[in-house]
Amino acid sequence: MKKSVLAALAVLALSSAAFADTIKVGVVGPFSGPFAIQGKNFKAGIDAYMALNGSKVGDNDIEIVYRDLPAADPAQSKALAQELVVKEGVQYLAGFYFTPDAMAVTPLLEQANVPLVVMNAATSAIVTKSPLVVRTSFTTWQTSAPMAKVAKERGVKKVITVVSDYGPGIDSENAFKTTFTAEGGEVVDSVRMPLSTNDFSPIMQRVKDSGADAVFAFLPSGPTTLGFVKAYNENGLAKAGVQFLAPGDLTQESDLPALGQAAEGLLTTFHYAVSHDSAENKKFVEAAHKAIGNPAELSFPSVGAYDGMHVIYKMIEATGGKQDAQKAVDAVKGLAWESPRGPVSIDPETRHMTQNIYLREVAKAADGTYYNKEIATFEKQGDPGLAAAK
């Protein structure tokens, strides 16, 4: 008797669980290895969003399934996405730090009936690879082009560009060159340096010899940035009045404690600074600090993930929890909201984010730490990279 009651209860428990669906979201990112800090930021952004907005949409529970992809590896990325879709039954794919990883997944989306929300990968072309891709981060073109306008406004006439020799570096060089030449400036020389460069003194010598008023630089965030910024100071370029211009990857918040005084006064353009002054951002930073543990590690990928979760929640709301990728993507086209980074919207054409780009200067806070201080705003910037590719 007892046994049969238990069995009945068990059946009840199982069937009642089936009424409210659990919707799974698969997130692929670098959670271990040299880029683990960026994956940690993905997770902090997602956790912050779920802490502030609950882990339920309607009657549906949301469950995040994480998969670790330590370095750019398209084949592995595709395999992980396939596994998430087939074995885990995820209805949404999200995350992706590196462009090639996101690109590798796009051919799967249509057949799997799964939308992809890119939370970081910043090459313009990703959104053209499938109509089911939505991006909530930024593109290198989007963050680099406004710098050319800043340079012009500040009376810089001759610029030398110095970038790391890989996809985003070349994107950044093209974005700056195109915009700066259109503004009537002159790019006197373009240096592409290998990713593995440690000693930047010879590069600084090149900059000096070129006679430019300013250097526009792009390097991936991390150890090399530190060497580059130090070399800029130590070789007397700062003193000689050669201005330092770069997109905000170079002064991401988690690198600032190490850069310290060397970074003070550097000008960068970017879509998000942790110091952004708004009620939305205050709420976000508080929740994200709790999620990440060490506040010094919080930087830009977290906000891409936070907004990515917002988009996914809206998609689930629109589809009522049923798997319909096209309907989900259509529902967020033109969606506008107040993000921690400021007002944003999803461009219905490109499915990429239209957002403010800020000019920031690295400044010293009252407590002796350094932060990115926003000093000017370029409102409602789309992605110039897609237009340039046409």
Next chain:
Amino acid sequence: MQTVFSVGIDALAYGMVLFVISIGLSVTMGLMRVVNLAHGAFAMIGGYIASYATQTLGFGYGVAILVAVVGTIIIAIPVERFLYRRIYGAPELTQVLMTIGITFCVIGIANYVFGPTLKTIPLPEALRGPVDLGFRSIAAHKLFAIACGVAVAGALWFLIEKTSFGVKLRASVDNAAMAASLGVRTKIVYAVSFAVAVGLAAFGGIVGAELLPIEPYYALRYMVTFLVVVSVGGAGSIPGALLACLLLGAIDTSGRYLLPEYGEFFFYLAVIAIVCVFPRGLLGRSK
């Protein structure tokens, strides 16, 4: 002309930093015949201790160097006693597997304890900022690194060639059994040389931290560079390592000035050429 001088000074500084970091590996590989891929890991441990000592404990730079070198040696003693002693004289593959395993363990522990962010070692006022040489300015810490390189090279040469310890070391390496039967306590000789090599790694990690910043993947990121220096210079040869560092520093730096697009092409081209002509390295000893 000014540019040539300028690039030359950069090359010298870069070469000397390479030398200070790599020379310890030359000692373990050449004199002790251990392919120690964990060399970078010990350099990184030194860097982390120095960073912790200056940033958290508030020690001065000089004290921090001392603490870090001694601390790294203390950490290395049990590692030597329980792990390295098993692989002295073992086939190279065993040594490679063991030391790369140690490297991965150290990376994991560093990542767990100190987190994935960059760690810096604040320089004292005197070494901070540029020094004007008349025709250009150079970072003071680079001059310091050049001085350290010269001092280390001199001290090591004296230790190995002119002291009785050096005689015992060379004897133990050439024929351990014969040296032992003549009353040389080879185990102690090996342990001391291992400690010296590890201490040099830690010292190099700190002095070179401005060029090669301390982070968990330090141990793997620069491993190839260290190995290249040793194989080009000839394992165990101090003048050889010095020559290799200056040569490779010059090629790398001028290559990066003139044709940065080619990346490390010229660096590795030079390495291939040198190793073809001198299979034992520039000043390597034949077996």
